[in-house]
Amino acid sequence: MKKHPLEPLIQQYLAEKDITQGTYDLFKIILDQYVTYLREQNIDFPNTSDIIAFLEWKKSEGCSLRWTNHQIGILKNFYRYLTLNQERLGLTEAYAFDIMQPIKREILNHNEFKPTLSTEQAKQLLLFCKERRQTRSQYRDYAIVYLMLTTGVRSIEVRRAKRKDLKQVKQQLVLYIQGKGKTAADAYVKIPEGLEQAINDYLILRQDNNPFLFTGHSRNHPTPYLSRSFVIKMFKQLMKDAGLEETQVTAHGLRHTAATINLRRGGSLESTRQLLRHTHVSTTMIYAHHVTQMMDEPENEIECLILNDMTPKKEV
Structure with a gap:
């Protein structure tokens, strides 16, 4: 070349x-x-x-x-x-001329909340991934989606995870993860029983010595770990195949989904902060504001009050 x-x-x-x-x-x-x-x-x-x-x-x-x-x-x-x-x-x-000079970074809106899956949609995605399993790659994809939906880990943490990071702590299987900006796997997430089974089913099919927990299985996969672009494309195709493409939820959106589902089930802001491993609870507040806004329905309440007032009263 x-x-x-x-x-x-x-x-x-x-x-x-x-x-x-x-x-x-x-x-x-x-x-x-x-x-x-x-x-x-x-x-x-x-x-x-x-x-x-x-x-x-x-x-x-x-x-x-x-x-x-x-x-x-x-x-x-x-x-x-x-x-x-x-x-x-x-x-x-x-x-001699800097061709990047006219190009500016785009402004990030840190308060903008990205699309998430509803509980029903999350279930739909998980069941789709489970039921279609035939190849090693499909077993891997199911385990990855299960992991991200239930623990809120980032895609970079999924890609960095190694087999040795799975450990038993007081009869609870945990996955030690190397978080964003970290140089070592110094935090962990708990692995539910169903997720443990999904990971084990995938690892049983592995016939390699690759230290990474998740890897590519095509012959021409260039690295022992999954690249960021690989995960983006993989997840985009999954959402399309599962009939959820119109939600516009990205792989990182599964982290947001885990947080919002935790709050909807009645989980506290502090438990959500711990789930996402945020340093400050203020970072987690955006999820609480989003869930509150979605659950509060002033528009419908106003409509009901107006229509009720317009309903003719029965003569006594």
Whole structure:
């Protein structure tokens, strides 16, 4: 395969950056995806409109606004490096102008609540995944959906999970997880009996020494763990096949679903905070506000009062 002109520049850029291994991996993933896109589009020397097209394509693939901003930030950093080091690196004048300069990060609305599944829809998704199981991948998908719906773990925590992270604590099976921004699996979630069975059913079918709890099973799967894009596409297809595509719920939406279902069943704000492992209860408050708004029906109450007042009274 023909090497793209940006590939050696990316290698040098990353080699010169003083960053942690986790940050290095994130930068490499995004820059590799960008170069793959350029190669597939036969673009050797991209301009600003090409980058915009790349970002729009990633959105259409299911990338969140937060992840899009990560991509913008990393591409800005990379192209600033090329512009500042154009002469030192012996680059053409095409790199003298920073093509990322006109592109701005999008504003995140932290109070905007993303779509969630109702209890009935969550059951529909779980039963669909269970009943269709035939291949290892389908057993894996069922276990992943079950895990995310009942414990509220993030997709990145699912992807990082390893077999050794499943441990017995006082007769309770738990999964130690490496949370967002963490460098070690130092928190855990409890595994219900049904979920334990789903995970065991999947692991029995595994004939490999892969340390990760969940992995890809196609012959050409590039890594021993599941990539973010793989999980996005997998979940998008699951929702379509289960007849839930119109809900627009993403993989991360299962975490929101777990929180709202816990509150609807009467769980306290504190138990929901612990379920989601939020540091501050204020972060969890958005779920409480959402559930309260959904359960409170002032519009219907107002309608009933108006119509009742308009109902002719019987003569005594």
